[in-house]
Amino acid sequence: QLVLTQSPSASAPLGASVKLTCTLSSGHITYAIAWHQQQPEKGPRFLMNVRSDGSHNKGDGIPDRFSGSSSGTDRYLTISSLQSEDEADYYCQTWDTGIHVVFGGGTKVTVL
């Protein structure tokens, strides 16, 4: 069964970096994922796709301080030079054969 696992929360000081992890269930090591950001009281927005080789492509207007990487079944989102507006929920998402989509439980990022 395809499952995405995320830590519930993460925090870092203003201007620092934070690295979020999304772990694919075993047997799905080749799967790509997408990262989405949801700021408080707003709808989600697409940040980037991250593939198993670590390559990633960002959505329009996503700042350079957002980057993606990969290792094994882990897919990462790194936010550098944290800004106050980066305080948000971050969801990873993948897709299975056919038309099924799976979301992780989300990570709440707090900027200290």
Place this chain on the structure above:
Amino acid sequence: EVQLVESGGGLVQPGRSLRLSCAASGFIFDYYALHWVRQAPGKGLEWVSGISWNSGSIGYAESVKGRFTISRDNAKNSLHLQMSGLTVEDTALYYCVRAAVGDGVDVWGQGTAVTVSS
């Protein structure tokens, strides 16, 4: 500008039906799969249903299977979700989203709120 605009949400009694719609613009509609994703108050994102570009492949979450029906009209650039047998657990903000073939969701609508309550 790429846009997805949902409509049709509202307050409905348990057991009743509701039909959501999503109007797309700014992209070649039949190049993409489309999905409905919902978010209950204070909760995370939950995939509800998806449909391929030509309606040849359709899927539903277990929680809505047999009650919800997804459809699309490529001539009108529109997506629909017919919801029946609604329960309070279906109360959520419903988002229409786009996904390219072999890629993740990359465009979100602004959402339409569905409240199921007596």
